Amino acid sequence: MRHTDQIHQEFFGPDHVTVIEPPKGWHMLDVRELWAYRELLGVLTTRDIKVRYKQTVLGVAWAFIQPVVTMIVFTVVFGKLAKLPTDGHPYPIFVYSALLPWMFFANAIGSAGGSLVSSNHLVSKVYFPRLIIPLSSMGSGLIDLAISTAILLLLMLYYGVPLTIQILAAPLLLLAVLFTALGVGTLLSALTVAYRDFRFVVPFMIQIWLFCTPVVYAVSLVPERWQWILGLNPMTGIVEGFRAAFLGKPFNLTALIISFLISTLIFFIGITYFQKVERRFADII
Amino acid sequence: MKAAVRVDNLGKQYVIGGAEQFYRSFREMVAGMFTAPFHKYRTLKGAVNEKDKFWALRDVSFEIRPGEVTGIIGQNGAGKSTLLKILSRITCPTEGRAVLNGKVASLLEVGTGFHPELTGRENIYLNGTILGMKQKEIRSRFDDIASFAEIEAFLDTPVKRYSSGMYVRLAFAIAAHLDPDILIVDEVLAVGDALFQDKCLRTLSSASKQGRTVLFVSHNLKMISALCDTCIVLDKGRLHSMGSVKDQVNLYLSKLSSETEPDTNIAEMKEHGPMVINDIRVFSTVNNSSVIKLGDDIAFEFNYEADNLSGKAISVGFSLQDITSGEFVLVYYSEFNNKYFYDVNGQGTIRCQIDRFPVVPGKYLVACRVVANNREIYFKENIATVVINEGDYYGTGRLGHRAAELTKVLIDGEWEHHVGETLHGNVDELN
Numbered sequence: 001m002r003h004t005d006q007i008h009q010e011f012f013g014p015d016h017v018t019v020i021e022p023p024k025g026w027h028m029l030d031v032r033e034l035w036a037y038r039e040l041l042g043v044l045t046t047r048d049i050k051v052r053y054k055q056t057v058l059g060v061a062w063a064f065i066q067p068v069v070t071m072i073v074f075t076v077v078f079g080k081l082a083k084l085p086t087d088g089h090p091y092p093i094f095v096y097s098a099l100l101p102w103m104f105f106a107n108a109i110g111s112a113g114g115s116l117v118s119s120n121h122l123v124s125k126v127y128f129p130r131l132i133i134p135l136s137s138m139g140s141g142l143i144d145l146a147i148s149t150a151i152l153l154l155l156m157l158y159y160g161v162p163l164t165i166q167i168l169a170a171p172l173l174l175l176a177v178l179f180t181a182l183g184v185g186t187l188l189s190a191l192t193v194a195y196r197d198f199r200f201v202v203p204f205m206i207q208i209w210l211f212c213t214p215v216v217y218a219v220s221l222v223p224e225r226w227q228w229i230l231g232l233n234p235m236t237g238i239v240e241g242f243r244a245a246f247l248g249k250p251f252n253l254t255a256l257i258i259s260f261l262i263s264t265l266i267f268f269i270g271i272t273y274f275q276k277v278e279r280r281f282a283d284i285i
Numbered sequence: 286m287k288a289a290v291r292v293d294n295l296g297k298q299y300v301i302g303g304a305e306q307f308y309r310s311f312r313e314m315v316a317g318m319f320t321a322p323f324h325k326y327r328t329l330k331g332a333v334n335e336k337d338k339f340w341a342l343r344d345v346s347f348e349i350r351p352g353e354v355t356g357i358i359g360q361n362g363a364g365k366s367t368l369l370k371i372l373s374r375i376t377c378p379t380e381g382r383a384v385l386n387g388k389v390a391s392l393l394e395v396g397t398g399f400h401p402e403l404t405g406r407e408n409i410y411l412n413g414t415i416l417g418m419k420q421k422e423i424r425s426r427f428d429d430i431a432s433f434a435e436i437e438a439f440l441d442t443p444v445k446r447y448s449s450g451m452y453v454r455l456a457f458a459i460a461a462h463l464d465p466d467i468l469i470v471d472e473v474l475a476v477g478d479a480l481f482q483d484k485c486l487r488t489l490s491s492a493s494k495q496g497r498t499v500l501f502v503s504h505n506l507k508m509i510s511a512l513c514d515t516c517i518v519l520d521k522g523r524l525h526s527m528g529s530v531k532d533q534v535n536l537y538l539s540k541l542s543s544e545t546e547p548d549t550n551i552a553e554m555k556e557h558g559p560m561v562i563n564d565i566r567v568f569s570t571v572n573n574s575s576v577i578k579l580g581d582d583i584a585f586e587f588n589y590e591a592d593n594l595s596g597k598a599i600s601v602g603f604s605l606q607d608i609t610s611g612e613f614v615l616v617y618y619s620e621f622n623n624k625y626f627y628d629v630n631g632q633g634t635i636r637c638q639i640d641r642f643p644v645v646p647g648k649y650l651v652a653c654r655v656v657a658n659n660r661e662i663y664f665k666e667n668i669a670t671v672v673i674n675e676g677d678y679y680g681t682g683r684l685g686h687r688a689a690e691l692t693k694v695l696i697d698g699e700w701e702h703h704v705g706e707t708l709h710g711n712v713d714e715l716n
Contacts (some may be wrong), residue, residue, distance in 0.1 A: 021377075215445045
C-alpha cells in the first residue's frame with residue numbers, strides 16, 4: 001500500500017517533473033505510470049459497465065440472451081442439421097463451453113478496436129497513458145463472462161455433466177484469454193487510429209476467426225496432419241482448454257503451450273506497436 | 286528559484302490535411318481508384334512532400350516563475366492551442382524541450398469525458414479522475430464541488446437533462462477543485478453566463494494567490510489584463526514578445542490594427558473565389574471624414590473585383606468585433622433588408638449607408654463576407670479597423686454617457702409620462 005502511494009506521488013505529487021520532448025524511436029511500456037493511473041482505468045471501466053445497458057428495454061438481460069441464443073442457433077445448425085461430432089458430449093454444452101471464452105474474446109477485441117477512435121474527445125483533450133482506453137473497453141466484457149459462466153453451470157446441471165477437478169484450471173485459462181485479447185485488442189485499436197480501414201476489417205476478421213477456431217466443431221474433425229495449422233491460432237488452445245476444464249476431458253498441453261507462446265508474441269507486438277503510434281494519436285485521430 | 290515552466294526552442298510541425306485528390310475526369314478517377322490506396326498509405330505513414338508540411342510552432346522559448354499568471358495571446362493560427370497541447374502532453378513536439386516542475390492540470394475544455402447518461406454525482410468522479418484527482422480527494426471535496434456548482438438538488442439526475450448553464454457550472458466546479466501546482470487553461474471561460482464567468486475568474490485569481498502557476502489562453506484581452514501578470518504574444522507560430530501584461534496587450538493591439546491593411550494583391554486573392562473585396566472604406570458622411578463620431582451618419586463602401594456573377598443573388602455582409610474584448614458587436618447583411626445584388630460583374634462598389642451609427646466609442650475589427658445564392662464566396666477577417674470616437678448620439682449637446690462601459694449599442698426612443706392614468710398598452714388584437 002505504502003509503495004503504491006509512492007508511485008502515485010511520483011506522478012501526481014508536487015515534486016513531479018514533466019519533461020516534454022520529441023518522441024525518439026521505440027520506448028518501453030511504462031508500467032509504473034500505468035499503475036499510477038489505475039484509478040482512471042477503474043473509473044472508465046465502471047463507466048462502460050454502467051452505460052452499457054442504459055436506454056435499452058431489456059437491460060442486463062442482453063448478457064443472457066446473446067450467448068444463449070447463439071448457443072441455440074449453433075446447436076440447431078451445427079448439432080442437429082450438420083450433425084457435427086462432439087466426442088460424445090451433448091452439443092449445447094459442447095458449443096457453449098467454447099463460446100464462453102470465444103464471445104469474451106470477440107467482444108473484447110471488437111470494442112477495443114474502435115475504442116481509441118470513439119474516445120477521441122478524451123485523447124485530444126487530456127493526457128493519460130493511452131493504453132488505458134483499450135484496456136477499459138475490455139473490462140465490461142468480464143461481467144458478461146461471469147454471467148455466461150453461471151448459465152453454463154446451470155446447463156451442466158441440467159444435462160448432468162459433473163464438475164471435475166479440471167475446473168481448477170479455469171482461472172488460468174481466463175488469464176490466457178485476457179492476455180490474448182489484450183494483445184490483439186491494443187494492436188487493433190492502434191491500427192484503427194492509423195488506418196480507419198480496420199473499422200471494417202475487425203468485424204469481418206472476428207467472423208472468419210470464429211470458423212478458424214474449434215468452437216462449433218471439435219479439433220478431431222480436422223485431419224490430423226492439418227491440425228498444427230489450427231494450433232497456430234492462439235484461440236485454439238484456449239477454447240479447447242476451456243472445454244476440457246468444464247467437460248472433464250484431458251488437457252492438450254502442447255496445444256496450450258503453443259497458444260500461450262503465440263499469445264505472448266502477439267501481446268508484445270501489440271503493445272510495441274501501440275507505444276510507437278501512441279504519441280501521434282492526438283495528431284491523426 | 287527553479288522555473289515552474291521552462292520551454293526551450295519548442296517546435297511542432299504538422300502535415301497539411303489529407304492532400305485530397307481531386308479527380309478531373311472519369312479516366313483519372315478510375316486510375317485514381319487504383320493508385321489512391323498507395324498514396325493514402327504513404328500519407329498515413331507520414332511520407333509527405335516538404336511543401337505539405339508547416340510549422341504550427343517554432344523556436345519558442347520562455348520561462349515562467351512559480352506563482353506567475355501568464356496570458357498567451359495571438360490571432361487564430363498563432364500557435365496558442367498547439368503550445369497548450371504540447372504542454373498538456375496531448376501532442377508531442379517535433380523539436381525542442383519543455384520542463385514543468387510540479388503537478389500539472391490542464392483544462393482545454395470544460396467537462397472532458399462527461400457522459401450524458403451518467404448522473405452529476407457519477408460525472409464528478411469520472412471527470413475528476415480524468416483530470417488527475419484521486420478518488421479519496423474527490424470524496425473529500427465532493428460537497429464543495431456540488432455547492433460551488435449550485436447543483437446539489439440535481440446530483441442524481443443524468444447530466445443530459447442539465448441545462449447548458451448547469452453543465453458548465455458542474456464542469457468548472459470540478460476543475461476549480463483540482464489543486465495543481467501548474468494550471469493550463471484554454472479559453473474555457475468563454476462559456477457560461479456573466480455571473481458564473483465572474484466566479485470562475487475569482488477562482489482563477491485566488492488560485493494564483495495561493496502560489497499556483499497559471500498559463501491562460503484567451504481572446505478576451507480584458508480578462509487577460511485583469512488576471513495575468515505577464516503575457517506572451519505569439520505570432521504565426523513564433524514567440525513575438527513577452528513581458529508585463531500591460532505592455533504586451535498594448536503592443537498586440539497596435540500590431541493588430543497595423544496589420545489590417547486590406548489585401549491589394551488581387552491576382553493572388555482571386556484564386557480564393559469568384560469575388561474579392563479589394564478595398565473597404567468606412568467614413569462619416571457628415572463631413573466625408575474618416576474620423577467617425579458616435580451618432581454620425583456613416584457609410585461602408587466595399588470595392589470589389591469579380592468574375593461574371595450576373596444573375597446570382599449576391600448578399601454582402603460585415604461584422605464589427607470589439608478589439609479589446611473580442612466580442613462581436615454587430616453583424617449586418619444586405620439580405621436582412623431583402624436586398625440582393627444581381628448584376629455583379631467586373632469591378633464595382635457596394636455601399637451601405639447607416640444613419641446615426643449607434644455603436645459606442647471603441648476600436649473595432651471589420652470582417653466581411655459575401656454570399657452568392659446562399660453560398661459563401663468570400664470571407665475575410667480583420668479587413669479593416671474602425672475607430673468610433675465619442676459623439677453626441679442623442680443630440681443633446683452632451684458627450685460621454687459612459688455607455689461604453691455598460692453596453693455596446695445605443696438605442697433611441699421616446700419617453701412619456703402620464704400622470705394619474707394607468708395605461709394598458711395597445712392590446713386591441715387581444716380583445
